[in-house]
Amino acid sequence: xxxxxxxxxxxxxxxxxxxxxxxxxxxxxxxxxxxxxxxxxxxxxxxxxxxxxxxxxxxxxxxxxxxxxxxxxxxxxxxxxxxxxxxxxxxxxxxxxxxxxxxxxx
Amino acid sequence: xxxxxxxxxxxxxxxxxxxxxxxxxxxxxxxxxxxxxxxxxxxxxxxxxxxxxxxxxxxxxxxxxxxxxxxxxxxxxxxxxxxxxxxxxxxxxxxxxxxxxxxxxxxxxxxxxxxxxxxxxxxxxxxxxxxxxxxxxxxxxxxxxxxxxxxxxxxxxxxxxxxxxx
Numbered sequence: 001x002x003x004x005x006x007x008x009x010x011x012x013x014x015x016x017x018x019x020x021x022x023x024x025x026x027x028x029x030x031x032x033x034x035x036x037x038x039x040x041x042x043x044x045x046x047x048x049x050x051x052x053x054x055x056x057x058x059x060x061x062x063x064x065x066x067x068x069x070x071x072x073x074x075x076x077x078x079x080x081x082x083x084x085x086x087x088x089x090x091x092x093x094x095x096x097x098x099x100x101x102x103x104x105x106x
Numbered sequence: 107x108x109x110x111x112x113x114x115x116x117x118x119x120x121x122x123x124x125x126x127x128x129x130x131x132x133x134x135x136x137x138x139x140x141x142x143x144x145x146x147x148x149x150x151x152x153x154x155x156x157x158x159x160x161x162x163x164x165x166x167x168x169x170x171x172x173x174x175x176x177x178x179x180x181x182x183x184x185x186x187x188x189x190x191x192x193x194x195x196x197x198x199x200x201x202x203x204x205x206x207x208x209x210x211x212x213x214x215x216x217x218x219x220x221x222x223x224x225x226x227x228x229x230x231x232x233x234x235x236x237x238x239x240x241x242x243x244x245x246x247x248x249x250x251x252x253x254x255x256x257x258x259x260x261x262x263x264x265x266x267x268x269x270x271x272x
Contacts, residue, residue, distance in 0.1 A: 001111065001271045002111050002112070002115075002123055003111055004111065004127055005123050005126065005127050006271070008126075008127045008130040009130060009133075010133045010134070010135045010136070011135070011269070012135055012136055012137040013137075016109060016111060018109045018110060018111050018113055018114075019114070020114040021114065021115075021200050021272055022200040022201045022202070022204050022205070022212070022272055023204040023205070023211040023212060023272075024211070024212065024270055024271060024272060025210060025211045025212065025214050025217070025270070026211055027204075027211065028204050028207040028208035028211050029207075029208055030211075031210075031217070034210050034211060034214055034217050035217050035220065035221075037214075038214045038217045038218065038221070039221070039226070041268060042144055042149070042221070042226075042227065042268070045140070045144065045266060045268070046140060046143070046144055050137075051135035051136075051137035052135045052137075056109050061114070065113055065114050068114055069201055069203075070114065070200055070201055071116075071200070071201055072197075072198060072199060072200055072201055072202070073201070076170075076174070076198045076199040076240070077170050077171045077174035077198060078174040078175070078199075078240070079118075080174070081174045081175075092122060092242075093121065093122055093125040093126075094125065094129065095125075095126060095129055095242070097175050097176075097242045097243040098175055100173060100175070100176050
């Protein structure tokens with residue numbers, strides 16, 4: 001997933017894997033592949049010696065970025081909102097999240 | 107760091123994550139060594155895929171559709187024997203077909219039980235957990251959901267929790 005982000009929010013130990021979103025352990029039905037990822041993750045848990053240590057797992061996803069199907073069938077609500085109101089993208093990027101009762105006024 | 111962890115992200119998500127990383131304040135990392143070997147440890151999984159048992163209350167997708175900035179911040183309990191037949195996945199930002207087809211590719215409960223049977227972990231906890239991962243400003247998640255999950259983990263003697271993103 002995205003170890004730099006996970007590290008920035010303070011996770012104690014991080015097992016990093018460069019797989020697409022939506023199937024972090026591997027492909028459906030790939031019992032051996034999933035087991036390998038889980039085992040390596042737990043090994044990282046045992047072997048990490050320092051806070052926020054990142055262990056890069058030795059797995060490569062076989063598909064190119066254009067071949068994966070990690071996105072949902074319909075765009076998520078935030079994507080639709082930002083497409084309709086592009087001036088809100090700055091808030092999205094800066095983390096200036098509107099309060100629950102204020103979003104309609106944005 | 108050698109691997110390209112951004113390889114599969116689209117441009118907008120990539121830009122957002124990089125911006126968020128830059129603005130995260132420094133925080134001390136909560137950390138302690140493992141108190142016992144994994145082979146003697148109770149392990150639980152926490153998935154951000156928003157999975158719920160079919161006989162449990164669904165995650166509120168309409169809440170997120172009404173207010174895209176503030177999704178459902180509740181959590182669900184997933185028993186150790188749950189499979190894809192018993193659950194539904196409610197995450198709106200990823201293709202949930204993979205996890206619906208085989209729960210282990212997002213929440214490896216069967217794999218964890220196999221590690222228990224092989225003696226590589228002490229046991230898979232009786233209860234595992236899920237919440238909705240896309241929470242930009244976690245308030246209820248941190249003040250209510252997380253303490254409740256921790257309380258139950260302590261009651262079940264959990265030694266290690268593996269957070270599994272999607």
